[in-house]
Amino acid sequence: MARHFRGIALRYREMRELDARAVRRVSFELEQLAEQTNSLAILDVGAGTGRYAEAVVHGVSKRTGLRYRGVAYDAIPEMLRGGPAHQPKDTGGMDRAIGFAEFLPFAAQSFSAVLSFNAVHHFDLPAFLAEAARVVRLKGRLILYTRTPEQNQRTIWGQLFPHFAERETRLYSKSTLRAALGAITDFESIELREMQWTIRTSLSRLLEQARSGGYSTFRFYSADEFEEALDTFEIRVRATFDDPAAITAQNDHLLVLAPRR
């Protein structure tokens, strides 16, 4: 997977859609948190280019005028490169740090919120959650944005790309997430909220996303299997949608909100 993320790093941002509704929901949560304090310290784990944390902190600081410190943290330096690290603070600029989610090199209770978008299925869940609980402040938030296996099955990839959903075995179910979070007694409550998200896309973009490895699931196909599956996908998309240049599809996610005691 490290090779996968190194390979896609420079194109990752343009190859993935940004869920604006999730950005608004997470921003709202952070604004509420910020009412109790006059600064925010945000850690985004498995941040990649940091595009989600950047959108969130930019929106929050613009609306509230709050000072913030954002850290985009990822195991793959290439993913962080080209991200928000070098931007000015008022456009979502953040610090960046390299390391694994299972060992966070930060002092206890040093962040108002720990966020992770589209990444938790790559982590050793108990180890990451224990670390997240350690570095988040009392009354702070752990916020995870992920997709369950059932949601993955309902995406356009899960529906039409042969074997996509069954080859992706890393995603956590709601019950696994709930049990893992419940095992950490530091969290006051656990809310799992299914978020509806409609994407507007096109066949050419979908084919480009698959070819460029926009989703790491494609790594679970041999080159021949992938080409065959891609041909079948194209045929199915053409048969399913009237206009392949204007496709509307569901792309639902799960938002996990866990306030720290």
Ligand SMILES: C[S@@+](CC[C@H](N)C(=O)[O-])C[C@H]1O[C@@H](n2cnc3c(N)ncnc32)[C@H](O)[C@@H]1O
């Ligand atoms: C699918 S990408 C998501 C990136 C970003 N959060 C986004 O939504 O654009 C997953 C990210 O997790 C990182 N990652 C995978 N395993 C990791 C680990 N154990 N510790 C830290 N980062 C990890 C990868 O390098 C990659 O950047």
